[in-house]
Amino acid sequence: MLSVVATILQSAGFELCTVNISGAKNSTPQFKDRKIILNENLANSMLGLNLSPAKIVSTLKKCRLxxxxxxxxxxxxxxxxxxxxxxTMDLVEEVALGYGIENLTPNLSPPQTLGQKNHEFETLNSLSHTMVGLGYMEALNSSLTSKRILYDLTNRDSSNMMSVMDSKSQEHTILRDFILAGLINNLSSNIHEPYPQKMFETGTVFSKGNPVNEEIHLACVNAHNDANFSEIKSIMQSTLKTGFNIECNTKTSSHPTFAEGSTAEII
Structure with missing residues (x-):
C-alpha cells in the first residue's frame, strides 16, 4: 500500500526517494515492477476466444499494462x-476487460444428463394456476415465523413448537406447522387495502420427528363483507376436483383459531 500512496503523491508533483533500512538489505518504498508470464492458450481457453499473442498484448495495454x-x-x-x-488468472481477467466484457459470447455447457420437470413442482404449479383462475392472488411467506403469529394470534397450543437456534430476527424463530397463520397475518397487515382480498399459499409446514417431517400444504383466505362458508367450500371443491380429480364433502368440526360452529373438516 505504501507504493500506491507514493505513486499517487508522485503524480501530484512530489519527488520520491527510496530509503535504505538500517541493518537490512532492502529499501522502502519498493518501486520495482513485477513480471508475470501469461500463456496464450490459458487466456483463450478460459475466455473461450482465439486471440493471437499480439491481440492479447493489445488488450493488456488497454488496461495500462x-x-x-x-x-x-x-x-x-x-x-x-x-x-x-x-x-496469471488476474491477467486473464485484464485481457477480458481489455477485450470488452460485452463482446464475450456466453456458451452453455452441454448437458451431461437428461432433465425433466419434477412431478411435485408440476402439481404445485398446476394448483397455483387453478387458484389464480379462481380469482386468488398468491402469497409467499417465510417458513420461519414468530410465536406471536403462529400461536398467540391463532389461539393454538405451542407445546410442539420447533424453534431455531441463533436466529437473527425475533420474527423468524419458529418453524411453521400451520400455513394459514401467515395468511391471516397478511390480512391484518392489509386492512387499509380495498376489499375483497383473496389470497392463497402453497408451502412447506413442519412437524416434530426424527428427522423433522415436512409436508406441502395449501391454504387460502377470502375477506369481504359477504364472505360465507358456501363460498369457500365451493372454492375448495373446485380446486380438488380440477387439480386432483377428488370429490369431497365436509362435516362440522372445531378449531381453536375459529369461533365454535365456524369450522368444517374435509372428508
Whole structure:
C-alpha cells in the first residue's frame, strides 16, 4: 500500500526517494515492477476466444499494462501500484476487460444428463394456476415465523413448537406447522387495502420427528363483507376436483383459531 500512496503523491508533483533500512538489505518504498508470464492458450481457453499473442498484448495495454509477446507467451510488466494482480488468472481477467466484457459470447455447457420437470413442482404449479383462475392472488411467506403469529394470534397450543437456534430476527424463530397463520397475518397487515382480498399459499409446514417431517400444504383466505362458508367450500371443491380429480364433502368440526360452529373438516 505504501507504493500506491507514493505513486499517487508522485503524480501530484512530489519527488520520491527510496530509503535504505538500517541493518537490512532492502529499501522502502519498493518501486520495482513485477513480471508475470501469461500463456496464450490459458487466456483463450478460459475466455473461450482465439486471440493471437499480439491481440492479447493489445488488450493488456488497454488496461495500462505493458506487455510483449514471446512466441506463445506474453510477458506482462505489472506496476507496483497494481497490488490487485497476483498471478496469471488476474491477467486473464485484464485481457477480458481489455477485450470488452460485452463482446464475450456466453456458451452453455452441454448437458451431461437428461432433465425433466419434477412431478411435485408440476402439481404445485398446476394448483397455483387453478387458484389464480379462481380469482386468488398468491402469497409467499417465510417458513420461519414468530410465536406471536403462529400461536398467540391463532389461539393454538405451542407445546410442539420447533424453534431455531441463533436466529437473527425475533420474527423468524419458529418453524411453521400451520400455513394459514401467515395468511391471516397478511390480512391484518392489509386492512387499509380495498376489499375483497383473496389470497392463497402453497408451502412447506413442519412437524416434530426424527428427522423433522415436512409436508406441502395449501391454504387460502377470502375477506369481504359477504364472505360465507358456501363460498369457500365451493372454492375448495373446485380446486380438488380440477387439480386432483377428488370429490369431497365436509362435516362440522372445531378449531381453536375459529369461533365454535365456524369450522368444517374435509372428508
Amino acid at each position: 505493458e506487455a510483449t509477446a514471446k512466441n506463445k507467451n506474453i510477458v506482462c510488466t505489472v506496476p507496483r501500484y497494481r497490488f490487485d494482480i497476483f498471478g
